Amino acid sequence: MATIAGADQLAGERSRPVYTRVQVLGLLLVAATLLVVAAIAIATEPAAAGEVVGFIGPIAAAALLTAWMAWRFGTWARIIGIVVSLGVAFMMFWTVFGLAAPDSFADFVLGVGVPTGILLGVGGGIAALVAGRRGRIQAGPARGEQRLVRGILVVVAVALAVSAVLTIFGRTSVDPALAAGATTVDMSDFEFVPAVIEVDASDPRLVVTNSDAFLHDLAVPALDAIVRVTPGSSDLLDLTGAAPGTYTAYCTLHSDTRVADPTEAGMAATLVIR
Numbered sequence: 396m397a398t399i400a401g402a403d404q405l406a407g408e409r410s411r412p413v414y415t416r417v418q419v420l421g422l423l424l425v426a427a428t429l430l431v432v433a434a435i436a437i438a439t440e441p442a443a444a445g446e447v448v449g450f451i452g453p454i455a456a457a458a459l460l461t462a463w464m465a466w467r468f469g470t471w472a473r474i475i476g477i478v479v480s481l482g483v484a485f486m487m488f489w490t491v492f493g494l495a496a497p498d499s500f501a502d503f504v505l506g507v508g509v510p511t512g513i514l515l516g517v518g519g520g521i522a523a524l525v526a527g528r529r530g531r532i533q534a535g536p537a538r539g540e541q542r543l544v545r546g547i548l549v550v551v552a553v554a555l556a557v558s559a560v561l562t563i564f565g566r567t568s569v570d571p572a573l574a575a576g577a578t579t580v581d582m583s584d585f586e587f588v589p590a591v592i593e594v595d596a597s598d599p600r601l602v603v604t605n606s607d608a609f610l611h612d613l614a615v616p617a618l619d620a621i622v623r624v625t626p627g628s629s630d631l632l633d634l635t636g637a638a639p640g641t642y643t644a645y646c647t648l649h650s651d652t653r654v655a656d657p658t659e660a661g662m663a664a665t666l667v668i669r
Contacts, residue, residue: 410534412527414519415465418476420544421515422462424551425483428508429455435501439608442584454483458512465520470527473520480516483509498625499610500555500562507554511547567628569602577602577631580664582611582624585649587664590657592644596668599634611646615666618642634668642666 429451436447461479464472493499493506526532536544569577577600581588585607594601603613605624613632614621622632643663645652650661657663 410532411466412473412523413531413533413537413540414522414526415473416536416540416544417515417519418473418523419462419466419519420547421480421512421517421519422458422465422476423512424508424515425480425512426455426458426462428504428512429458431504431508432501435608440584442586454486458483470524473523473527477517477520480513480520483516484513496610496625497554497558498561498565500558501608501626502610503558503562504555507551507558511551515547562626565625565628567625567630569629569631573631574602576600579604580613581606582613582646582662583607585609585646585662587613587644587646587662589664591665591667593667593669594634596637596639599637599668601632601634602629603632604629610648611662612648613644614647614652615642615644616652621647637668639668642668 433444433448433451433455437444440447457479461472461476465476487505487509490505490509493502493504494510496502496506531537576598578592578594580592580601580603582604583606592601601613601622603622603624605611605626605628608626610623610625612621612623615634618634618637620632620634620637622630624630642665643655643657643660644666645657645660646662648662650663652660654660654663657665
């Protein structure tokens with residue numbers, strides 16, 4: 396206890412246990428990632444921006460506040476940093492799936508920034524607590540700590556740069572000859588437009604366009620049909636052979652496919668094949 400108390404006293408004098416900076420970097424990375432995504436939502440998804448910001452805004456604020464506390468105060472603040480990091484992991488575990496979508500910048504930012512920040516927030520916090528107990532207190536960053544921070548920042552920056560290039564230059568469109576006569580469906584503001592998609596059984600093709608900044612898909616589980624559409628792209632979903640009837644179409648990434656009613660499922664629509 397005496398060692399920890401001494402570490403806390405030194406922390407107040409701007410000397411900190413080794414790896415405190417790693418924890419602070421992790422918390423700041425979480426906050427920065429969420430603020431970037433909030434900015435993208437505000438700029439590109441005006442109808443859904445309020446909901447997106449209302450969810451991630453408080454989490455970003457908590458991460459920023461905790462980063463300041465971990466930097467300014469002692470052992471108890473680093474413990475809070477670990478707890479907050481674990482709380483973010485519980486609330487935003489799904490962001491890790493963004494790593495599978497490097498061609499969707501907004502999703503990939505979440506997939507890189509949030510999980511990486513959580514790992515640094517937890518790992519750096521634990522390492523700082525151990526370092527404080529062992530009396531490893533320094534006014535400046537240790538060499539190994541400095542290299543780790545720089546390495547992480549470089550890897551994150553390169554990954555995001557590659558994702559930005561793939562997102563911008565990897566956009567696809569449907570050949571006009573193939574799209575002729577097909578029904579158009581737009582995905583915008585986390586909604587399908589139109590909300591009721593009507594097609595003729597003789598030509599049940601859909602040209603699906605993603606006008607959002609986030610990855611979407613259009614899936615009809617009852618027909619075992621799905622098409623994945625990256626931001627700014629279009630693709631063709633051919634439902635030839637499907638029996639006439641009424642089905643529910645979902646974006647499986649932003650809806651609950653267990654709910655049959657499209658008005659209650661989230662990002663979903665009614666598909667009518669006549």
